Amino acid sequence: MFSCRNNWNIAGGYAAYLMMQPGESVLTVEYKLNLLAPAKGDLLIVRSNVVKAGRTLTVCTSNVFVRSNEIENVCAMATLIALKNKKTK
Numbered sequence: 001m002f003s004c005r006n007n008w009n010i011a012g013g014y015a016a017y018l019m020m021q022p023g024e025s026v027l028t029v030e031y032k033l034n035l036l037a038p039a040k041g042d043l044l045i046v047r048s049n050v051v052k053a054g055r056t057l058t059v060c061t062s063n064v065f066v067r068s069n070e071i072e073n074v075c076a077m078a079t080l081i082a083l084k085n086k087k088t089k
Contacts, residue, residue: 007044007046007064008033008046008048008062008064008076008078008080009028009031009062009078009080010046011046011047011048011062012028012031012048012060012061012062012078012080013026013028013060013080014026014048015048015049015050015060015062016050016053016058016060016080018050019050019053019058020058028080028081029057029081030080030081031078031079031080031081032078032079033076033077033078034076034077034078035075035076036074036075036076036077037066037073037074037075038075039064039066039075039076040066040068041066041067041068041073042066042067042068042069043066043067044064044065044066044067045064045065045066045067045072046062046063046064046065047062047063047065048060048061048062048063049061057081058081059079059080059081060079060080060081061077061078061079061080062077062078062079062080063076063077063078064076064077064078
């Protein structure tokens, strides 16, 4: 059994980061996680995508799957809002 703890947040953060300019950083300002089923299986997979990259906020979704016997089942879904345009020091 796996724990999906922050994997969905990390994947969503990297999806948002890909949309940013050099020197900008990611800070999660809000997230919602829906736990749909136990994460029982052989492999935990998180797929994230950017829904909208705005001027200051980037909205991402993450879907968490668990693979068991070559079958993938969704076990969690998350929506993240990442703060944009904060320069790293």
